[in-house]
Amino acid sequence: MLGTLALVGQVQEDQLRRLADLLQLRQPELVRLIRSVAIAGLVDVQQVAYYDPETGRTEWSKTYRVQPQVIAASVAAEVFFAGGPSPVRLREVQDAFPELAAEIVQVQIYTKLLGATHPVVPTPAELAAVLPAAVSAKKDGELLRSFGQLGSDQAQFVVDIQVARVTAAVDAGRPSVAESEAKLLAARVSEALDANTPGPVRSFVRVLTLLESKEWNIRPAARELVEEVRAPRNGDQPQLADLLKLIEAIEAIPTTELRNAVWTALACEVLAPTFDGNYMNPEVVQQMVLQSFTWAATHMEALFAAMQPALAARAPDMAPGDLLEVVDLLDKWVRVANGYGLPFGGKTNEEQERSGERIARSIASTIAPVTSMPGVRAKFNKAAKSLGMRLEEPDQLFAALTNEHERLRDYSEVRRRKEAALDAALAPFQQQPPDVLMEWLKEHEAELAVVGQVTLGAWQVLSRLAYQPDPEPDKWLAAAIDHGRAGSAASLIEVCVRRDLLTKTMTTQLLDDPTGRCGLVSAVIGLATDSELVNTVIEQLTGEDIQQLGSAYVLKGVPQATRHALFTRPDPNVRGIAAALWAAEWSYDNEPMPNDPEWLNAMRDFTVRTGRRNDDMQGQALKALAAVSPETFADLLVKHVDASATGGGHDDFDEWEESARSLTAADRRSLWSRVRETKMAHELFWVIAGKDADWITETVSDPAFDVPLRKLLGASRFQFGPRYPLETLGEMLRPLNWEPDDLLRTLDVGSFSGEDHERHANKLDTLRRLAASDDPDIARLGERGVEIYEPLLKKALAEARQAAVHGTHGF
Numbered sequence: 001m002l003g004t005l006a007l008v009g010q011v012q013e014d015q016l017r018r019l020a021d022l023l024q025l026r027q028p029e030l031v032r033l034i035r036s037v038a039i040a041g042l043v044d045v046q047q048v049a050y051y052d053p054e055t056g057r058t059e060w061s062k063t064y065r066v067q068p069q070v071i072a073a074s075v076a077a078e079v080f081f082a083g084g085p086s087p088v089r090l091r092e093v094q095d096a097f098p099e100l101a102a103e104i105v106q107v108q109i110y111t112k113l114l115g116a117t118h119p120v121v122p123t124p125a126e127l128a129a130v131l132p133a134a135v136s137a138k139k140d141g142e143l144l145r146s147f148g149q150l151g152s153d154q155a156q157f158v159v160d161i162q163v164a165r166v167t168a169a170v171d172a173g174r175p176s177v178a179e180s181e182a183k184l185l186a187a188r189v190s191e192a193l194d195a196n197t198p199g200p201v202r203s204f205v206r207v208l209t210l211l212e213s214k215e216w217n218i219r220p221a222a223r224e225l226v227e228e229v230r231a232p233r234n235g236d237q238p239q240l241a242d243l244l245k246l247i248e249a250i251e252a253i254p255t256t257e258l259r260n261a262v263w264t265a266l267a268c269e270v271l272a273p274t275f276d277g278n279y280m281n282p283e284v285v286q287q288m289v290l291q292s293f294t295w296a297a298t299h300m301e302a303l304f305a306a307m308q309p310a311l312a313a314r315a316p317d318m319a320p321g322d323l324l325e326v327v328d329l330l331d332k333w334v335r336v337a338n339g340y341g342l343p344f345g346g347k348t349n350e351e352q353e354r355s356g357e358r359i360a361r362s363i364a365s366t367i368a369p370v371t372s373m374p375g376v377r378a379k380f381n382k383a384a385k386s387l388g389m390r391l392e393e394p395d396q397l398f399a400a401l402t403n404e405h406e407r408l409r410d411y412s413e414v415r416r417r418k419e420a421a422l423d424a425a426l427a428p429f430q431q432q433p434p435d436v437l438m439e440w441l442k443e444h445e446a447e448l449a450v451v452g453q454v455t456l457g458a459w460q461v462l463s464r465l466a467y468q469p470d471p472e473p474d475k476w477l478a479a480a481i482d483h484g485r486a487g488s489a490a491s492l493i494e495v496c497v498r499r500d501l502l503t504k505t506m507t508t509q510l511l512d513d514p515t516g517r518c519g520l521v522s523a524v525i526g527l528a529t530d531s532e533l534v535n536t537v538i539e540q541l542t543g544e545d546i547q548q549l550g551s552a553y554v555l556k557g558v559p560q561a562t563r564h565a566l567f568t569r570p571d572p573n574v575r576g577i578a579a580a581l582w583a584a585e586w587s588y589d590n591e592p593m594p595n596d597p598e599w600l601n602a603m604r605d606f607t608v609r610t611g612r613r614n615d616d617m618q619g620q621a622l623k624a625l626a627a628v629s630p631e632t633f634a635d636l637l638v639k640h641v642d643a644s645a646t647g648g649g650h651d652d653f654d655e656w657e658e659s660a661r662s663l664t665a666a667d668r669r670s671l672w673s674r675v676r677e678t679k680m681a682h683e684l685f686w687v688i689a690g691k692d693a694d695w696i697t698e699t700v701s702d703p704a705f706d707v708p709l710r711k712l713l714g715a716s717r718f719q720f721g722p723r724y725p726l727e728t729l730g731e732m733l734r735p736l737n738w739e740p741d742d743l744l745r746t747l748d749v750g751s752f753s754g755e756d757h758e759r760h761a762n763k764l765d766t767l768r769r770l771a772a773s774d775d776p777d778i779a780r781l782g783e784r785g786v787e788i789y790e791p792l793l794k795k796a797l798a799e800a801r802q803a804a805v806h807g808t809h810g811f
Contacts, residue, residue: 001025001033002042003079003086006072007093009103010065012048022088022096034064042066042075073110081108081116090120102133102143109146121150124157131161141184148191152199155192159200162188166207175216182207182221190228194242198249205253208262218265226269230277238277240299243270247306260314264322267307268329273300273336273356276343292343294336297351304359308366315366320373324450326363327376331383333360338386357387364389375450378402397425398444401457422464430468434479437461441485458488466491474501481509486516490523497523500530507533511540518548525562526554538565543573549581556585567598576606580621587620593628600629608640610651622659630667633659637684638674645679652716653680653687661690668695682707686717693724693732701735709736719749727770730781740784747785757796764789 001023005011011019020030037043044067052059066072080086094104105122112119122130127147134140148158162185169178185207192200204225208218229246230238250258250266274294281287295303311326318326336356339348348356364384368391371380377391381403384390393399400421429437441458448457462485465476473495480489486509493510496502510520524537546566549555555563555578566578579602586593593599603625608618626633637656644651663671668688675684685707689696699705712718712733724732729743747763767789770782 001030001087002037002066003075004088004093005034005043005064006066006075007080007090007104007107008097008100009072009107010063011097011100012063013061015097016064018096022092042071069110070114073107073114076107077111077114077116077119081111081119083118099133102130102139105130106139106143106146109143109150113146113149122147124154127157128161144188145191148188149195152192152195152197155188155195155197156199156203158188159185159192159203163203163207167210170210170214175214178211179217179220182211182218183224186221186225187228190225190231193229193245193249198245198252201246201249202253202257205250205258205262208265209257209259212259212261218262219269222262222265223269226266226272227275227277230275238275238293238295240295240302243303244306246270247303251306251310260318260322263310263314264318264325267311268325271303271307271329273332273359274342290344292346294342294346294348294352297349297355300352300355300359304362308362311363312366316370318367318370320376320450323367323371323373323376324379326367327379327383330360330363330367330380333363334383334386336360360384361387361389373447373450374398374402374444375447378451395444397422397429397440397461398447400425401448401453401460402451419464422460423468426461426464426468430465434476435483438479438483438485442483455488458485459490462489463491466495471495473499474503474506477506481506481513481516484515486510486513486519489516490519493519494523494527497527497533502533504536507536511537517545521545522549522554525549525558525566528562529559531561534562534565538562538569541566541569541571541574543571543577546574546577546581553585553588555582556589563596564598567596567602572605573607575602576604579603580606581617583624584617584620587624593624600632604632604636606636607643608636608655610644610655618655619658622656623662626659626662630663633663634667634671634674637671641675641678641680641684651680652683652720654717654721657687657690657717657721660687661692663688663690665692665695665698668692669699672699676705676707682711682715683717685712686715686721691722693728696732697735700733705736709733709738709742712736713742713746719746726766726781726785727773727778730778731775734777740781741788743781744785744788755796755800757793757800760789760793760796764793 004019004023008019016030017027020027023030025033034043034045044065046063048061048063066075080090090104094101097104105126108120108122112121127143131140131143134143144158144161148155162181166178166181166185169175169181185204189200189204192198204221208221211218211221226243226246229242231242247270250263274292276290276292278288278290281289315323315326333356336348337353337360339353342348364380364387368380368384368389371377371391374393374395377393378398381390381393393402400418403421426437429440441461444457462476462480465471466473473492477489477492477496480486480492486493493502493516496506507520510516521537521541524534528534528537555566558566563582567575569575569578579599582599583593583603603621606621608622622633622636625636637653640651640653640656660668660671668690672685672688675681675688678684685699689699726743726747729746730738733743764786767782767785770778771786773779773782
């Protein structure tokens, strides 16, 4: 019985009759046999829930399997593949359980790998036939992985299957699927290489070539192959010999088949001096070990020596993108040469630093003569700066935008030098029509993108033009607008507004340009004194325009007339957001906000937007409102509650929580009386409470308080907001006559980390302390908690032990 169960992998309750018939046993007798070996620990029995579409209910069924897998394979090998008579033939088992064909083939493979004396090895055709039955990617991957370990022919067959899958994804135009399948292929190629079967590396290169021809990302697959070959992810030390074996296989591929892009992707991964090797700890369930490695100096030299000839031969023909990858590799070696800190506090030694410098200089010397594009040159200069190597940039403006200046502590001096270089580079352009400079920016977009300067570069250029001795800002702004650069011309817009040079045409163009509109609104509201211009812009403002000023900090200092126009704008959304931003800016500067009755009226129209993370402006504005006018704050909250009820959506009112803490107890009582009858009263209770335990106790003591305790404790604001210690919660809510189970349920809500047994143990420490309390109610709460959580802790410890012994695979 045990051998047959081990062969089929696992059986469910509805398959027991077939197993009993196969073994010529009565089903009750089979169940007794299974239970007898289950008690000994050889058979794992689990309750599994599944949905029955016919009944529409969740049903429960038991599954039986020999565990762990290595024991199952050993038992199956002894019973079926040891040369002696078996209770039933392999073919009979296969015929009886056709739905378990994939599991049976998997066990056949395992028995061969374990050294069975008379194994029945599946053929490639048999493997291909059962792959569709491997219902999960995990089972499919394990079938391929283990089959590939049987021999070189099987390894190549597995690789061919994976290559076909990548090709199918490419033909279907599915890049993410193709890249995922290529990573799986990388793992299979690594395993073949480990078995001294280098041929699959050539297949892998062909796949990368196919992906690269589609301009899809080949780096993840290349990285996967190298990481699998280095194999530090199981806690072992990385294997230099295996990596050298990979290099040898790569260099054996004809140059005509190995594109520079593919070679570069592989070489830059292979030559990385520092790399991670994280893995799941096999001794502690669900614990990941984080580790980083840096090659020893001798290994560094060996790796580079193996690849340096190919680098030297290929460098002259490398495309700019390939050279950029090599520059990134150079930067990694420069970091080693300079003794920069390694991950997790690691340090390089002198030998590593010397080897790192020698290799960095060799890489730099190899690619320097063939680096001709400005963007690559700039990246090279940044990486090689500490080596004392520099490529001259003939384009003065590009050099001014990208040059790495000497590191100084005086930021103002760094800025002065940067601006002086830009001014000198811009001088020739100022003698030419503005279109010349705009065309330069367009022509150099791709190169500026290489160094991350597309937007910043254009912004710096146009900003310096705004601050020249004779800037002619309107001329340059008109050109920027015509060439689609309005989004980078904020400084020019500001100068034009300040000097009253902004024409009606420019204003209209900027208002119609999504990239230039924000700069115009900010400049006009913050700087304009021309009432006609101010009114023109404010009349067209939307709430989104005002919202975008949140990071500009322009409202605090706006002229009185402009502020009046904003706070009295007919659009309530505009005046509400403007009022909120104005208050928030005063709050951020920790300065008292001026008294402005128009602000209070505008705040009445502010709409608090729910679900916007990191929108601190709303919170600051509500805090200011609660401090200045608690009545208006209450009105605004009630309006928000009504709107939420009308919209039908859920709201936990977290945006209001911090501001509500500044309310007095009287203000809280007044506000609660206005919302206690609403559908969201259970959420609002915790918002209004503001962590005031006395107010909570007073409020729930009111005979008219009618929010059910279970609903109160189920509020999102309670469960995911500030939490109260269990003892405090019991004391605050004592007037509601809680039962211990009501409060104890709150221990299992919210977000948690760590193992179940650790959490249960921590809870029990608290509960045992409460059980010893002099307060009878609190003692009763603690006693009931101990009664509930002691069995849970015992169960969790048993499960942790089970997982530690058997692992979590398949559970």
